[in-house]
Each structure stands twice: as structure tokens, then as C-alpha cells.
Amino acid sequence: MKSSAGLHLKTYLLIFLMVIFGPLGNVLLGKGMKRIGAVSIGTPAEALDLLSRVLTSSTIWLGIGSLLIFFAANMLVLSWADYSYVQPASSAAYGMSALLAHFLLHEVVMPTRWLGVLVICLGVLVVGHTPPRTTEPS
Amino acid sequence: MLVFVFYLLIIGAGTGGELCVSRAMKAVGEVKDFRPAALVGVIIRALRVSWMWAGLTLMGTAFFSLLAVLSRENVSVVVPVTALSYGAGALGGKFFLGEQVTPRRWAGVLLVCIGVALVVMGRR
Numbered sequence: 364m365k366s367s368a369g370l371h372l373k374t375y376l377l378i379f380l381m382v383i384f385g386p387l388g389n390v391l392l393g394k395g396m397k398r399i400g401a402v403s404i405g406t407p408a409e410a411l412d413l414l415s416r417v418l419t420s421s422t423i424w425l426g427i428g429s430l431l432i433f434f435a436a437n438m439l440v441l442s443w444a445d446y447s448y449v450q451p452a453s454s455a456a457y458g459m460s461a462l463l464a465h466f467l468l469h470e471v472v473m474p475t476r477w478l479g480v481l482v483i484c485l486g487v488l489v490v491g492h493t494p495p496r497t498t499e500p501s
Numbered sequence: 502m503l504v505f506v507f508y509l510l511i512i513g514a515g516t517g518g519e520l521c522v523s524r525a526m527k528a529v530g531e532v533k534d535f536r537p538a539a540l541v542g543v544i545i546r547a548l549r550v551s552w553m554w555a556g557l558t559l560m561g562t563a564f565f566s567l568l569a570v571l572s573r574e575n576v577s578v579v580v581p582v583t584a585l586s587y588g589a590g591a592l593g594g595k596f597f598l599g600e601q602v603t604p605r606r607w608a609g610v611l612l613v614c615i616g617v618a619l620v621v622m623g624r625r
Contacts, residue, residue: 400572451609454613479615493606497603
């Protein structure tokens with residue numbers, strides 16, 4: 364197993380970016396798509412109309428930009444860290460999602476859901492105490 | 502029913518895609534230089550690995566399924582459901598990528614899954 368302070372630091376930094384920009388992108392996309400309304404793509408004309416409404420939404424573009432940052436951070440961290448480490452560790456994003464949904468989208472978040480978020484964070488802490496990399500570098 | 506199919510695509514294609522991307526990035530090698538020019542080089546090298554294209558295709562499928570679901574359901578419901586892929590992700594890491602998934606890591610994944618179940622049960 365290969366671990367070092369530098370490896371941990373850059374792993375944590377990139378996972379932090381994923382936790383911030385992943386949920387932000389999802390919330391912005393959610394907000395943009397809600398404005399567009401229920402998707403109906405029965406005919407080519409309907410599909411084109413949907414595409415044009417999606418492509419002219421600044422909220423959706425901001426969401427896509429956030430998700431691109433998320434994806435770049437994800438790609439970089441996976442160049443050295445285990446997928447089975449990065450995936451659960453980045454689930455702290457669910458807490459961020461609940462916060463953004465509550466404060467930005469004004470959705471009602473039930474106490475059970477907050478409890479779930481707390482358990483997820485506990486799981487993240489447990490995974491965080493395992494080495495980020497268990498395979499030999501290529 | 503259509504929403505259920507979209508959820509399956511988000512979880513199945515999403516996890517499969519991430520596993521393929523992970524495999525591609527391991528082939529590229531550990532990124533140590535984070536200057537913009539070096540990062541562009543990393544992305545170009547990654548795009549030459551066929552696993553990356555398989556991963557991007559699967560993740561694209563998952564992404565458009567996510568868009569479709571987000572137009573019908575609240576984001577605080579949709580996003581947690583996608584976390585059902587954690588068990589599949591840990592298995593994929595072990596058998597597809599050859600990672601050592603220790604009992605402690607499994608325990609963490611289990612906690613995450615329980616947390617996700619609670620989040621979903623908290624739906625109004």
C-alpha cells in the first residue's frame with residue numbers, strides 16, 4: 364500500500380472540489396430543467412424544441428460548467444486513488460445536495476433525510492481512514 | 502415506469518462508466534504536475550485510451566437519464582437514489598480494478614448505503 368502526506372493532501376483537495384461542484388451542478392441543472400418543465404420527446408420537433416430550450420438556459424450552462432469541474436477533479440484523483448475510495452469519500456456531496464436543495468431550491472428536507480446525511484458523513488469518515496491507494500502505480 | 506428505467510440507467514451506466522474512466526486514468530498514470538498545460542496533456546493522453554471512450558459513452562447515457570429525471574422529480578430525491586451504485590462501485594473496484602477493499606472500507610460503504618436508504622425514506 365502506498366500512502367504519504369502529499370498523496371493524502373492532493374486526494375482530499377480534489378475530493379473537496381468534487382463535493383462542492385458535483386451537487387452545485389446537479390442543483391443548477393435541476394433548477395434549469397424545472398423551468399423548462401416535463402420532458403416530452405415524442406416527435407423530432409419536440410426533441411428539437413427541448414434541445415433549443417436546454418441550450419439557451421444560462422442556469423443549465425452553469426450547471427454543466429460545474430459538472431465539468433467535478434468531472435475533471437474526478438478524472439485527476441482517479442489517476443492515483445482507488446475508485447472504491449473516491450466514490451464513497453465523495454458521497455459527502457449528499458450533505459451538500461441537501462443543503463443546496465433546502466436553501467437554494469427551497470425544497471422541504473425531512474428530519475429522516477438529515478439523519479441519512481449524517482450517517483453518510485460517518486461512512487465517509489470511515490472510508491477516509493483507509494489508504495487512498497491500494498494498487499501499484501502504473 | 503419510465504422514471505424507473507431512467508434510474509436504472511443512471512445507476513448502471515453511471516457506475517460502469519466511472520469504473521471505465523478509473524481504469525483509463527490508471528493507464529495514464531499518477532498526475533503530479535497540476536499546471537494547466539500539463540493537465541491538458543493528461544486529458545489528451547486519457548482520450549487516447551479506449552476505456553475512457555467506453556466510460557464517457559456510459560456516463561453520457563447516465564447524464565441524459567439524469568436530465569430527464571430531474572425534470573420530473575426533486576433534486577433532493579433524485580441525487581440520493583443514485584447512491585445505490587455504491588455497493589456496485591466497491592465490487593467493481595475489487596474485481597474490475599483489482600483494488601483491496603478492506604473490511605473497514607466495506608463498513609464505510611455500508612454506512613453510506615444505510616444513510617442513502619434513510620435519505621430516500623425521508624421523502625415526503
